[in-house]
Amino acid sequence: MTAVAEGTDTIRELVDDAARSATPLRIAGRSHWIDAGRPVDATRIASLAAHTGVVDYVPGDLTITVRSGTTLKEIEDITRAEGQWLPVDPFGAKNGTIGATIATGSFGPLASSFGRMRDLVLGIEFITGHGKIVRGGGRVVKNVAGFDLVRLITGSWGTLGIVTEVTLRLYSLPSNTLTLALGVADTVTALQQRINATLQAPGIPFAVELIDSSLSTKIGIASKQQLLVRLGGNDATVNAQRAAIESLGGAREIDPPTWDRLRVIEDSLDQSSIVVRLSCIPQRIAEVWSEARSVLDEINGSLMHATPALGIIRCILPGNTQVESVDRLVHLRANPTVIFERLPHDVWERLSPSVIGDRISQRVKNAFDPLGILNPGILGRVS
């Protein structure tokens, strides 16, 4: 059963009702990423898809306050009209909501220069499992008043509260942008050197993303693995950065919508696909990439890309991938940190039963949702 709620007070009533009958709630935006995370033990869906709209937008302050059901596309359109943008590019269609993006702490290639979602949220309003309306942070760009509920709620997957309103930090759109693609060698040493040379070139690129040959083919750039470099800034900056990257050899300009194609690639795949993130310190990215590569080479239809500055590799596998292959990815010799985005429901329990099983996380959960009615199970067992 789905309850579509609009307005903070209505959403609070919905939580109150659920609390009275101890009914678990599955919190949803537009339900695009509803199959991410562990299975949720709830039949009642609280949908925020209708809870949309701008609450406050003063372009001169470079901040915007919106209701959480507002989509990323809507925010993009509103801010672009003022020459501004929210530099957030999580994987998935742009008609996902800002509330879901914040709740899941999602981010994309732009995070390497603009920070992750948690670095861009200035203020938050949410409703706890007690039905209390709580605010953290504010509408200004710098704020240390009170304990940091913004960071606590961002990335908590709706398990501590339903996000109802957020204030975000915006940036001015750059006057010039440019995307370059560079071919990269396969050997670990050559790959790491190429990545380092790109990241250490003068100026900070907006994004640097490594994509494997299958993904490269799929988004129509080349048939081999590539480094995509997104530059932005004033003309002089972009031209100087371009010259520096081109001096590394093998660079060519590609069309900017490539980034949008990369972002939505999974939407065209089987909905049951498996997504696993491997992470490490940045200087080991080539080593982990290479080991993961050898596992993925044996899986038809697999894709892989990485954000080297953050040390994160994302592996996308078809839903029918053998569990043994996933196991090999999880137990690479290089021993990266493994985080799962999507797994078949029956595999979660074995591979990652919980990410909130520690004493402090349990107490956080209990403090904000003592009845356990908000997205129960999505981050795993509490105790």
Next chain:
Amino acid sequence: MTATAGDSLLIDQLEDIVSPRFVMRRESDLLVYNSDGLPGYRRMPRLAVFPGNREEAIRVVRTLAEHGTAFVPRGAGTGLSGGALADDVVLLGMHRLKRLISIDRENLRAVVEPGVVNLHLNRAVAPLGLLYAPDPSSEAACTIGGNIAENAGGPHCLKYGVTLNHVIAMTVILPDGEIITLGNPEGEDAGYDLRGAFIGSEGCFGIALDITVKLTRKPAAVRTMLADFTSVDDAARVTSTIIASGIVPAALEFMDAPTIQVVESSVYAAGYPADAAAVLLIEVDGIAEGVDADRDTVRELCLAGGARNVKVAQNDAERARLWQGRKKAFGAMGRMAPHLVVQDAVIPRTKLAEVLRRIREIADANRVVVCNVFHAGDGNLHPNIPYNADNPDEAERVHRSMGEIMRACVDAGGSITGEHGVGLDKIGYIELIFAPDSLDAMCRLRDVFDPDRRANPGKVVPIHSCQEWRATPAARAS
């Protein structure tokens, strides 16, 4: 009140751990610890203990836990909100834990102990072409541990972000003695962002034992400018114009006439025009070609907005001199009066001119002098009032002005602190911006880390806000 006979067992145990030399109990010894960087508050610790290394720090915290004793962690004591004051409880100084554990040039990170001084870290990484971005004005003395407690900022946080954005992971000892890791130095972190929740918790959640910080490559080129104005309004409006133009300056600092005059008459004289109503100190950085374009744009915006003159520093020495006046402005105010209230509030950047006018009205009505020196690019105001605290009438007028200024900032849609923290000084203002349920949620978060409320008691959130939440009917039933 200092240590009593009842403390003798605790004192014996602490002396066993750190040696008697580093346990202070006499009032004469404790006197230097009875205030922090904000001289308006005095609180006498019961006793003070200074562990010399990680092992000692762990044993001290566990001993305090066994005794159920409240304590206040302290770094260099440069804080500006009274946050590190221990009111008849134990003061736990962490400044002796000052090992720089490692610097990883390739992965742009360093691991430090909490007592490492901010500037010492920067000096250590500078030869590698790196920097640690958060740069509070007290950088020459303040510690990284204290920076974490306050989520410290600084002029260059406009572009580079505050402490929160530069901490990858920490090992933390909780008030009950348990040691946990927050964040993941080896990759991504899953689950709740407890690292983010801990930073800025003002010593109420525990003590960091080691910290993995992010380092930043030094920008290839820096251009520093001083724009001077004959009107405060013009300087405020130009600030908003620069921010709205899309340029993200590395820093954008504002100083008004009283500040300029006191700086120029001090040993920190920086060559600011003494007859200006306000100056903006603006810095852009990046690659050379790009910053020259930004410098030209900023200069044009300043001149078009009413600046009399825009001076560009021609070399490092000129740049350092321009910055000296800004960084030492608080110190220079010591020339005006024996005491100084340093205030810290944030407003939306489009409201700068309006709020500065309001501050002027408040100052005039209360017959006080407000020196405004602040991070204009962030809208982070520092209205400071030099005064004589021994004159009760003047002290009362200063106190009233600060309350009115705070309300004006909140009315403009702002916050009561941008970087100094709530501590003791702002606790009376926090209810201006947070409703009871929000404050109660903060109390709950504090109780997660410190259920006994022994760490830095009485700070940040008023005790009366920490009501038990009215349980839902279902909760009562279960």
